[in-house]
Amino acid sequence: MNFSDLILHPKVRRTLTNYLQRPTHALLLSGDHGVGLGTIAKTLAKEIAGAGVVVIEPRLHDKQKTLSINVEDIRELRTLMRNRRSDPLCIVIDEIEKMTTNAPEAFLKALEEPSEHIFYILTTHMPTKLPLTIKSRAQIIEILPSPVDVCEKLLEMSPTKLTAAKHAQIMFLADRKPAEIARLLTDEEYFRTAASEMSTAKDFIQGTPAKRLGIIADITTRETAINLTKNIAKMLLLAAGRTKIAGNLNVISDTLEHLVQNGNVRAQLTYLALNI
DSSP states (O other): OOGGGSOOOHHHHHHHHHHHHSOOSEEEEEOOTTSOHHHHHHHHHHHHHTTOEEEEOOBOOTTOSSOBBOHHHHHHHHHHHHSOOSSOEEEEETTGGGBOTTHHHHHHHHHTSOOTTEEEEEEESOGGGSOHHHHTTSEEEEOOOOOHHHHHHHHHTOSSOOOHHHHHHHHHHHTTOHHHHHHHHHOHHHHHHHHHHHHHHHHHHHSOHHHHHHHHTTOOOHHHHHHHHHHHHHHHHHHHOTGGGHHHHHHHHHHHHHHHTTOOHHHHHHHHHHHO
């Protein structure tokens, strides 16, 4: 994929175009899930370094059950960097917030050794989880959702004809995020899961406190809890608007922040259930 092929908010395209004219030593792309951070990062890297691109992504290590980037991944990177070249090398680290203990410190040592031929492009969905020492050494660009008309054009490219109902569902579920639209269009199981999660959020909003507590009793993972909280916010905004639900948004924001910061899942959802 070329830079011109990316589906971007016009403001973001202008900012990234300026970046490509004079790439900085380190770039941090931030944004919600579904805006296409990984695709954008790899495309920028290709524009800068051609074939000289190295991608580090979260993966399973040994007996771990969650994807992560550990200190060994960073040590392998530093070994690669010792063989410095005159041609450009662009290193993409996707979802850098998933670095485990000691990995950020090891990466910082590499980041503090700038070279005119080495560039870093980092992505994160949770910039608040990154150490300030890393963020302060990178140019930060937020990837905004795309305009509605751009997303409509993406839906028109669907290989199968969409019903009016499914078209509306995808637009609502994707919330103007191109990568999310693409996944909802091509992965039917993912679409059904996303639609079911949004239905659960609707039941949560409309339910009694007892009904809400019953819903959260079935939630066992942090990711599911975060998705539920985000979906509740989306549905409330659609139904009432920001000014009418300011108090509820504060509760949702507090819940989401604590979930992201590894707060107890059951406790945070119980707080949400009893306070909106």
